[in-house]
Amino acid sequence: MTNERRVLVHPDKSALAGSVAARFITKVLDLLDVQETVHVVLTGGSMGGAVLEAVRNSPAHTSIDWSRVHFWWGDERWVPDGDAERNxxxxxxxxxxxxxxxxxxxxxxxxSDSGLSLDDAATAYANELARFGMDGLPHPVFDIVFLGVGPDGHIASLFPHRSGIQVVDRPVIAVRQSPKPPPERLSLTRPVINASQRVWLVLAGADKASALGLALAGASRDEVPVAGIKGRRRTVFFVDRDAAAEVPEALIARDY
Known part of the structure; x- marks a missing residue:
């Protein structure tokens, strides 16, 4: 088993989304050849949506037996069902x-309109995760976790200088007073993410360059939460040229 961290640079956002989508389709096909089901964690944001749209628009996506794939989310805004802000x-x-x-x-x-309190909702999602627990863990060992990265280095709803990134005793947390609206959210915790086989971080734009550079330079996870994220087998930063501005040349992979 390998554990690698790579940075793959693409010329622009469109090329980035298309490349990640193609790799995703290929990886899911490969996984379904050797296991019964695949568990994937999705993310929100503009690039998260762009990648999924690129998957939908690829003719190759029809070759996947999607009935064997489970979809989860890394975090969610505490807003009503169907709200346009929900991931x-x-x-x-x-x-x-x-x-x-x-x-x-x-x-x-x-x-938020489910009839549950925020804390009860966190417990409910933890219980759903536990239904698919693997390897003695109270949650699936996710095959692929997609994450976006904020300009401040946050991932999911785990923010700098907040306690969420430090939580290790439960798989889901209720987030209050988020520095990014809305103030209330739900999020997977770092141990769940880091137990996954592959973490794919997709980020674009010059405003992400500093966070990416700091994470790769070994910044504290409390200061830059993405610095504390690493999958079991592989961690890949899929980025556009603008986001890669502060990545040392030696860390940029020439191939996957």
Missing amino acids: DRQSREALLDSLDLPEGHVHPFPA
Whole structure:
């Protein structure tokens, strides 16, 4: 088993989304050749949606038996079901609604109008994760975790100088007073993400360059949360040229 961290640079956002989508399709096909199901964690944001749209628009996506794929999310905004700000709605519109997916294979976080409190919603998602626990863990060992990275280096809803990135005793946390609206959210915790086989971080834009550079230079995870993220087998930063501005040349991979 290898554990690698690589930076793959693309000329622009469009090329970035297309490349990640193609790699995703290929990897899911490879995984389904050797295992019964695949568990994927999705992310929100403009690049998260762009990648899923590129998957939908690729003719190759029809070669996947999507009924064997489970979809989860790394975090969610505490807003009503169907709200345009919810990551799950964005993912459904970009890709999931076009696939032949068993309903039980789509695992959205509870919504603010679900009748649950924020804390109870965190517990409910933890219980859903536990239904698919693997390797003695109370959650799946995710095959691919997609993450975006904020200009401040946050991933999921784990923010700098907040306690969320330090939580290790539970798989899901309730987030309050988020520095990024809305103030209330739900998020997977770092141990769940780091237990995954592959973490694919997709980021674009000059405003991400500093966070990426700091993470690769060994910054503290409390200062730059993305610095504390690493998959079991592989961690790949898929970036555009602008986001790579502060990445040392020696860290840029020439191939996957």
